[in-house]
Amino acid sequence: MTLTTDPSTATALGPAPHLTTELPGPIARQIIARDEAVTSPSLTRVYPLVVRRAHGCVIEDVDANRFLDFNAGIAVTAAGHTHPAVNAAIHAQVDDLLHYCSSDFYLPVYADLCERLVALAPMPDARVFLSNSGTEAVEAALKLARHRTGRPNAIAFFGAFHGRSLGSLSLTASKARQRAGFGILTPGSFHAPFFDPYDDTALTGAGYIEQVLFKKLTDPSDVAAIFVEPIQGEGGYIVPPTGWLADLRRLCDEHGIVLVMDEVQSGVGRTGTMWASEHEGVQPDIMCIGKGLASGMPLAGIVARSEVMDWEPGGHGSTFGGNPVACAAAVATLDLVESELAANAKAVGEHLLTALGSLAETWPMIGQVRGRGLMIGIDLPDHDTAAAVELACYEHGLLVLTCGERSIRLAPPLVVSTEQADTAVEILDNVLGAMP
Template sequence: MGDERATPATEPRIETDLPGEETKRVVEADDAVISPSSPRAYPLAIERASGVAVTDVDGNTFWDFASGIAVTNVGHNHERVVEAAKDQLDTLVHPAFCDYYSPEPVRLAERLVDLAPGDSPKRLFFGNSGTEAVEAGIKLARHHTGRHRFIAFEGAFHGRSMGSLSLTASKTKYKRGFGPLVPGVDHVPYPNPAEAEGPEDAIETTFDALEDLLRTRVPADEVAGIVVEPIQGEGGYVVPPEGFHQRLREFADEHGMLLIADEIQTGFGRTGEWFAMDHWDVEPDITLMGKGIANGLPMSAMVARSDVMTWGSGTHASTYHGNPVAAAAANAVIDVIEDEALLENARSVGTHLQDELRDFAADVDEISDVRGRGLMIGVEFTDPETGEYLGDLAEEIMHAAWKQGLMLLPCGESTIRFAPPLTLTREQAATGVDLFADAVAEAVAVMD
């Protein structure tokens, strides 16, 4: 077990008003030079971090239960990841992997194609961000199938570049002012048990929509692929009913479509398995990876079955892809997850955290659902009388938690997401729930 799990980090400690004076100066400087398109959850200017603990420029210490948006899966600045990146920096930073060869990214690719869901032979393309992996998946699917259309899901988030944005359907503000987008993308409902009469009803709603789409608007033989998040991320940390992904695999096969799994947020142990599709024993044709792959260094990957990766030399590449520093960090991430038994920890501590949240939720009328797998957990807030989403309350809770020293982020219409590092201890989980409970009580009082 790693040091982070054996000795829990110092509890959150707030020593100044929030935001502090130094943070205010950083925010003011940021406002003058950084694009206003970059969203910020709250005025937090981070100076350093370790494990679950984050310290701002004013010396306040917070616990990051968002893991940098599910990126620092093995904890901030894990010493083995940092050491691996530093060692690589001493020898080679940029080999121009699109023109030459380099051992570190090749070693990583060998491991990733082995870890990706399914037993089929696979090949890999590296990118620098999640949205690049999505774009690569779109291009490969079109090239391999000779088809141009895609099916995605309502509530999905796949990125903000033009192709991935066309698949995204979580917030209208992402698309306003950027059209026309890539044509030929249609969306159907994601099976959300919380919005249906039961799991079977949720699945049937989705497949009824798929059948209607193919019957009335979209020729099946023009659809290159179905792009799906195994568990929806920004859409609300929605876990689909059992049997959904198996049936979606069958549907794709029936119509000659590729099944493309966006594992960018669900990958690298986040759900208690290497990839979320492993929970359902479903092999996608293409698996998209990012976020936690290198614990904070920019890297992503698109892994496809070898018989699908049929494009030729020069058809797709990137100057910085396969960067050896990021690859060294990613190799260290895999080592840490394996050596510190973090998949098992994510399952056991994740179950404990969900149990603690459900116990607390039993006494809060506004909490309508606690759901998730591993350490990917969502707590949803709705009006107990009308069932309407309480987005303003969720936002108030997020800010109240920050002032308590707990970093959380929202998702969906009115859900707070819990995505702490996979190194989280039961003690840290319990403390996090206590802080969350205080924030909920404060926010409910304010909203009343």
Template structure:
């Protein structure tokens, strides 16, 4: 079927809230490229929203999935366990930097991982409150919608959210929240809303994802760890988008040296297969009773096979160094654009988790410019995403394995689009 035919089916049968606004349908993909149902080629700077750090259909992952399909597709691991689940648990326990000896639970999505992290924290502490941060994104289930630091579009239409969730300001100096102010607000929350003795966990992303790709300073993360230790609160780090090599480390928290009590991960964990994990200190992970955690598809044998292959690819292809090198290239190009275009502001990156913002002539966030840039890019065969509290951030999530010539082709599309939209400083003053 072609794009037009598929769009007709989408309009007729796919719920409006779940339907993509895009009119091109993916037909096949390879590393950093996608071809649609009409045969048009696209460069992928979105990576399925951070799922494809090692590219579309990495051969080693594809082969691992095929091999697993010839053996077992499903048993439900709580009914009859299998090797893949325990091997993934072993590998993650060895590499995830949580405190002490680690244990692991596998589920299906980032939101499901966060839901279970909260359940585990409540079981381990006997407390209810959860503190999160402005701009944070943790999922689309009810608990995670309550935890998100942004209302639209995730929670706008769904009524009352679960209680016992409180929020502090994330440190984003570019938007008026310094590290000191963020800590002050957190301590105020602990005084005015969330009594420390009733607070189970502080949950945060070490780099905001949907909130705009802002990295928390290492000193800030250390202060969060100190506050948690002072009050017996668990520190939960959400690495769903920042994990698995995006920042030049396997996990972003490693840049700070801080060890949380629990970590959640998903997205690039299995290069496109659905799986997520909660990894935590063994005494916390074992706090709830037998059969209290799990799910029918949790830790699918096929997804476990993909995860093990991904971890091998990281070792064999030096993915972390490639991520850092890609980040350096992006940072250098952003710096040139900041000099050339008045609209480009606040370029930033941690490894290849990179972004810049677009402002208007008054120096205010310009989500309309971000939307226009993404639209122009799509028309020229580049898939590009915006994000951020103000909708004006352009984020970069292309595969770390992207070929140099494809990267340059995509960056040229962005540069030419910016020139057409806002003009360079030189041309503006000529």
């Protein structure tokens, strides 16, 4: 489809890929050396990219090399990099007010955004709490579920990523190194298998919770919440089958458990609808949002049913959550997603899935191609192969990331064109053809 305002093609940066130096280039190498001398060793820089500027789906590094961005800063720049409408909203708000604490005072743009999110919520009669990051949103959801139910325990899924602070990390079960050395996390956290795309007969989800967890590890009367990603992100971009999420909804209803949908990565139009849960028509009690919400400004939050969000004044707050500049960017982003970007994600995503399906017929090393909208995973034989493809794509001017144990994820900005999608598939074709 042709977007009304299409920064992916109307860009001063020029087309991508366009590589003019070895990678990394000389200026990039200098900055990398400076960075590595002073920054935390916990940061995992997957390839030596040093970004100078970006527009639409094009990244330019400090040596003037241009890359096609198919990770969007980990699914963050929903409206594309430096979208003119988002930039205009940011600049207008900056001229009026940079910050005033929304936990203690009232801000027009905060109310504007919360009204908008309530109108777009997948559940009726909702309320909103805004924070800065996805992990804060998950922490808020965990606190709220415990407060609502008076129960201590929570259930999440193997492969899940819900954040890195202690409460959210207790729910995360993505990589052991994310937990290593941090001692006892939040007690009362249990995990069940997520849907297995290679074995649809395996006991997972609601069935495992009922038959194993509820019988052997935690009585349902002690469970405050079940946390689930409607499409598992860091676990491999896994799409559960129709009915899998509905079974979790049934289970929660039967036992008075709060169903929390973590849409931090899958929400805001990425899967072709505003929220990924809409594909199944399953309504959460609490929804966590973030990443693409403000197209690059730090903003996240929870949207919950009013009867669930019943904590008293002072029960939770955030100094910077709902910052007015971030809220202005979010309102502009939602305008774009509603008017055209969700539809573009659906159309280009379907185009990509078809093209990648053909690629899988050419290269048997591809185990599966799966996804919805612009949240697409490609399974490869093992982690080393996925990491090699990730690096080779960078060397060919395409920015992708791995996820799960052996997957490549494609999550470009929602302004991506079919032409750019075809370029990405062509690069992947060349890279896979060069794999040993």
